Amino acid sequence: MKKQQPDEKRQQPDERRTPAMPDAPVILSGDPGSFPWSVFHERHPKLLRQVLDALPYGPAERRHVEQLLAESTTGVLTPLPPDAPDHEQWLRWGERLWGLPWGEVPFLWAESYFYRRLLHATGYFTSGAWHGVDPFGPFKSAELANPTVDDELATLSALLDLPEAKRRAALLTSALWGNRADLGFRITNDPGSVTATGLLVDDGPLLWRELERTAGGRVDLVADNAGRELLPDLVLTDHLLTSGLAAEMALWVKPQPYYVSDAMMADVLAAVGRLRRSKAGAIGDRLWRAIGDGTLTVRTHAFFCAPLPYHELPAELAAEFAGATLTILKGDLNYRRLVGDRLWPPTTPFAEAAGHFPSPVAALRTLKSDVVTGLPEAAVRELDGTGEAWRTSGRYGVVQVCNAG
Numbered sequence: 001m002k003k004q005q006p007d008e009k010r011q012q013p014d015e016r017r018t019p020a021m022p023d024a025p026v027i028l029s030g031d032p033g034s035f036p037w038s039v040f041h042e043r044h045p046k047l048l049r050q051v052l053d054a055l056p057y058g059p060a061e062r063r064h065v066e067q068l069l070a071e072s073t074t075g076v077l078t079p080l081p082p083d084a085p086d087h088e089q090w091l092r093w094g095e096r097l098w099g100l101p102w103g104e105v106p107f108l109w110a111e112s113y114f115y116r117r118l119l120h121a122t123g124y125f126t127s128g129a130w131h132g133v134d135p136f137g138p139f140k141s142a143e144l145a146n147p148t149v150d151d152e153l154a155t156l157s158a159l160l161d162l163p164e165a166k167r168r169a170a171l172l173t174s175a176l177w178g179n180r181a182d183l184g185f186r187i188t189n190d191p192g193s194v195t196a197t198g199l200l201v202d203d204g205p206l207l208w209r210e211l212e213r214t215a216g217g218r219v220d221l222v223a224d225n226a227g228r229e230l231l232p233d234l235v236l237t238d239h240l241l242t243s244g245l246a247a248e249m250a251l252w253v254k255p256q257p258y259y260v261s262d263a264m265m266a267d268v269l270a271a272v273g274r275l276r277r278s279k280a281g282a283i284g285d286r287l288w289r290a291i292g293d294g295t296l297t298v299r300t301h302a303f304f305c306a307p308l309p310y311h312e313l314p315a316e317l318a319a320e321f322a323g324a325t326l327t328i329l330k331g332d333l334n335y336r337r338l339v340g341d342r343l344w345p346p347t348t349p350f351a352e353a354a355g356h357f358p359s360p361v362a363a364l365r366t367l368k369s370d371v372v373t374g375l376p377e378a379a380v381r382e383l384d385g386t387g388e389a390w391r392t393s394g395r396y397g398v399v400q401v402c403n404a405g
């Protein structure tokens with residue numbers, strides 16, 4: 001008999017919205033040598049060292065961070081303390097998982113919980129001096145302050161002068177490859193050595209056709225990383241609004257620090273401010289006004305830091321997305337949550353894995369984890385033949401669309 005995977009035991013909240021998931025194995029992180037194992041045993045130790053170097057946390061916070069590292073690499077899952085504001089919520093999310101070694105629960109679940117525990121260790125939710133201090137804040141600020149960002153913004157601004165077809169392709173390309181800029185990924189990958197090589201699926205033309213077909217509606221963009229990824233996302237947002245392809249936009253961000261550089265409201269404000277002080281100042285000013293008059297709403301929800309796939313969207317969030325003419329999901333983690341963090345055969349049709357989403361959906365994603373769907377068989381054969389870690393190298397990307405009319 002097949003061994004039951006931990007997240008198969010959990011009751012699905014709404015069977016009507018949850019298609020029968022095929023039997024692809026859920027990704028776990030306990031296998032030495034696997035990518036998820038390296039995240040816990042190589043990436044996280046470096047990350048925690050950088051966090052402790054970047055801010056003068058006191059002995060108690062430092063001790064808690066060291067304890068988290070030990071627990072998440074060699075220990076078992078223990079719940080948040082009872083006075084944590086989301087203690088009950090996590091107890092439910094982790095039902096039947098508490099007490100298991102971290103490597104034996106779904107990778108997506110364990111990574112999400114790691115970031116939540118880091119906030120606990122650094123006092124983010126505890127009343128006291130460190131309350132509300134983003135442990136990744138120094139990295140995010142340093143990235144935006146980098147003088148090379150000025151050149152990138154000048155280039156992005158110049159895209160708007162290109163002829164329509166070229167402009168569209170360039171805007172998507174910038175938003176897509178901007179996803180390589182995530183700070184978590186760069187902890188174990190030298191950005192200089194990672195050159196983008198290939199778009200494995202390009203549904204870009206279909207995406208623009210869908211935007212034209214539904215012009216005048218509300219387009220949602222589920223952001224991923226702050227800084228260098230969010231800047232091109234904002235330029236794309238501005239274009240969709242000024243061109244009339246979207247009458248309104250919703251930009252969904254994380255409610256709290258997560259996966260190192262994931263964008264929160266504070267990061268949106270910092271990025272818009274950075275745009276306003278650059279050669280792309282006109283774009284920044286338009287976005288500022290759009291936020292002010294409600295044409296662009298920045299939104300968030302606790303579910304964006306939940307350890308669950310989008311098959312389990314809470315009803316109120318599913319209803320919000322159902323009102324979008326198109327939802328654009330950025331990045332690797334959103335992709336994992338959209339299709340389910342499973343070892344799908346890479347030729348599994350994207351629509352089969354993503355068709356449950358409440359609106360037409362487009363994924364702009366650089367491949368930085370094992371999950372992938374919708375690839376042509378010949379491409380998979382060729383990539384496998386290279387011996388390269390193509391699923392996790394950040395050198396490949398996809399633009400995939402599903403549920404379009």
Ligand SMILES: O=P(O)(O)OC[C@@]1(O)O[C@H](CO)[C@@H](O)[C@@H]1O
Pocket residue numbers: 039111179182184185224225259330331332333334336368369
């Ligand atoms: O969502 P993002 O920012 O594109 O990527 C998140 C990421 O860095 O985190 C995971 C490993 O920690 C991988 O799935 C992926 O590489």
